Amino acid sequence: MTPKHCFLGFLFSFLLTGVAEIRPAYKSLKPQRVHFQSRNFHNILHWQPGGACASNSSIYFVQYKMYGERQWKNKENCWGIQEFFCDLTNETSDIWEPYYGRVRTTLAGMHSGWTMTQRFTPWWETKIDPPTMNITQVNGSLVVILHAPKLPYRDGKGKTVSMENYYELVYRLFIINNSLEKEQKVYEGARRVVEIEALTPHRSYCVVAEIYQPMLDRRSQRSEERCVEIP
Template identity: 35%
Template sequence: MTRLLLGALLLGGIGACVAAHVPEVLAPPKHVKFESVDYKNVLHWTPPSNCSSLHYYVQWKIYGEPQWLDVDGCQGIQKHKCDLSAVTSDPRERYYGRVSAACLTSSKSVWALSRRFNPRGDTIISPPELRLNVTEDAVVVHVKPPRPLVRKLHHRLLYSIYLIDSSGKEEAFELSCCSDKLTLNHLEASGRYCLQAQILVPLQARSSARSAKTCVALL
């Protein structure tokens, strides 16, 4: 009887020891998603709640391909985002990203997967900036599109320029990709005008929002 009790105690102690060394199951990252502005494609996520000191591992793949690939510079990181622009640069392709978390006190989490991402359809196109030079009866409009967009789609861009007078009447002008300047002549002397601009990508049927109004008074 004594031997049986001793054996039970030993087994119980071993079981408790094993249980004490079983690592806690780590929840995966949450809300994994691409956020893309002007073809700068960044994967974002939120951390799981059961560990305060986490490291993340990011992979990507093309839709339809079987192999997942590590993202250079995003292995064992502590920030909650990873720039995948370099590996998701073809606007015609569709991509996935996924993230796994690891904590010193637990095992590595399962992978958390993003929704399918298409740069052409999902990126947000920023409006251009405007710089105005004013004379007595003219306004020279200089258009500056976002630099990443210029690098990606320079020869496919058009600009719509909107001239709004003090009564609210609006007139639209179109500017080709190969020019960044538009001269608006024969305006009313001492008149006050506001201008806005918008980027158009005709081949993709995409456009930006309008820029904020920039207003001037003629000399």
């Protein structure tokens, strides 16, 4: 449906309701499913168009606030946009505090009401990525160095900050013997340097890792397999 036909269809359905007065908000224009998606504390607000139509002429406006604040704040970079998402990472950087976001839309001079998220607390709700791995062969063994994901923020010295600063992280390391097509967990713990010994020469092995968060009883997705052949 073209933007012109979309607007005419909306106007026709609006007139059929018998509402004579002009109101600033129309339910059929209100954005739907407004929610945060968070990964490694990259906190992105997402939404879907209202039920009237998904028109390319629809313009969206985003506000946010911390729980307990009375005044909403405009997100300047997301004020009058056509995308269905808005990056609120910097605006929600106090990761233990709860926040709200909300979105409204404008179409052909008509304004919807605001649609608000549920309460969002980054520390509780962010999903973390699997660890990255560096693998080195040493005398028939594999030395695996694990790295936790980084936050999008930096400390007072300008250095990147690890997830280990904010969570208890348990690393799980698995090895797959490609000849036997058999997987085995070879390590679970907090150490980030792990040596895998007693490997059969001239065999190919793949290593995969994940992170477990005991306090939240949550685990990351698994990393991509890293495969090596023992000489």
